[in-house]
Amino acid sequence: MRFLGNNWRCVAAIVSIIAFAISGTAGDPTPW
Amino acid sequence: VLILSGVALALVAGFLLGGRPSRLGNARVAWWWVGLAAFAAQMVAVYGAGRGDDGLAIPLIVGSHVALVVVTLLNGHLPGARVFLVGLVMNLACMLSNGGLMPVAPETLAMAGRVEAWKVGAGTAGTRVQGSKDVILPTDQTRLALLSDRYWTGLPGRLGVLFSLGDVLLVAGISTFVLATMTKDLSDAKPREPSPARLAVVPAVWE
Numbered sequence: 001m002r003f004l005g006n007n008w009r010c011v012a013a014i015v016s017i018i019a020f021a022i023s024g025t026a027g028d029p030t031p032w
Numbered sequence: 033v034l035i036l037s038g039v040a041l042a043l044v045a046g047f048l049l050g051g052r053p054s055r056l057g058n059a060r061v062a063w064w065w066v067g068l069a070a071f072a073a074q075m076v077a078v079y080g081a082g083r084g085d086d087g088l089a090i091p092l093i094v095g096s097h098v099a100l101v102v103v104t105l106l107n108g109h110l111p112g113a114r115v116f117l118v119g120l121v122m123n124l125a126c127m128l129s130n131g132g133l134m135p136v137a138p139e140t141l142a143m144a145g146r147v148e149a150w151k152v153g154a155g156t157a158g159t160r161v162q163g164s165k166d167v168i169l170p171t172d173q174t175r176l177a178l179l180s181d182r183y184w185t186g187l188p189g190r191l192g193v194l195f196s197l198g199d200v201l202l203v204a205g206i207s208t209f210v211l212a213t214m215t216k217d218l219s220d221a222k223p224r225e226p227s228p229a230r231l232a233v234v235p236a237v238w239e
Contacts, residue, residue: 009057013064014039017056020067021035021206023074024100024116026123026134026196027164027181 033193034185038203042210051214059213061110066103070096078163086160090132093165097124111212116205122198126179127165135169136161136181136194144184144194166194 043053073096076082082089101124104117127134138155146152146161152168153159159168171177181194 007054007057010054011057013056013059014043014053016061016064016067017206017210018035018039019071020064020100020103021039021116021202023067023070023096024120024123024202025035025199026126027136027161027166027194027199 033191034195034199034203035206038207039210042207043214046211046214049211049215051211051216053214055214055216056210059110062106063103066099070100074165078165083162086133089160094124094127094132097127110209112205112208114205115201115208119198119201119205122179122201123196126176126196126198129175130169130180131167133160133167134165134181134196135174135177136166137171137174137177138168139171140182140184140194141168144192146194 047053073092077089077092077096082092097120101117101120104113104120107113108117123134138157141147141152141155141161147155151162155168157169157173160166161168166181169180171180171182174180179197181196183195183197185191185193185195187193
């Protein structure tokens with residue numbers, strides 16, 4: 001995870017971004 | 033799948049352009065946690081108690097979409113936010129004008145091969161599509177049909193998903209946000225402890 005700058009805040013941000021966007025989509029709310 | 037692909041591509045592109053993923057963690061997004069709450073609410077609506085209970089599922093789904101619209105409005109200055117907002121409103125408008133769930137036509141489900149009984153039941157109008165926010169509705173009974181879940185990626189396996197025009201704008205908006213945030217420091221926060229990535233020498237050509 002070095003490329004993330006050892007920053008788990010970044011991982012949390014990416015998860016939040018994905019959750020936010022997926023929740024806005026029309027159909028299947030699961031990312032899989 | 034569309035969102036995951038869009039975000040993944042934006043992350044890769046941002047990385048290749050010399051952007052820093054850590055900047056995503058420093059971006060100031062007001063009420064960012066609403067996205068997690070909305071996701072949780074929709075999980076309940078689709079897979080939990082709302083699975084067979086429209087009276088619970090519809091308020092959860094509509095309420096979470098409205099919350100996302102409000103939060104996106106509050107963050108309208110962020111890159112991609114306006115495109116994202118238009119996508120949200122398009123999806124929400126179609127859902128609200130058709131009773132609160134996203135309409136999908138039987139022929140669209142057939143085209144995508146979504147004909148399993150566990151998913152679409154008998155395929156009759158008004159049946160909820162399991163594992164989704166969709167409801168089966170013939171096109172001629174659908175309001176704002178152009179905005180409904182009527183498009184199919186045509187890709188095999190898990191990539192073969194149905195989507196709406198609003199979804200396209202959501203992918204564009206969120207990808208823009210990720211890419212722009214990674215490649216330009218939008219945070220007004222003080223930088224924290226410098227990390228190796230922050231200190232990495234970025235080739236001048238990328239600057």
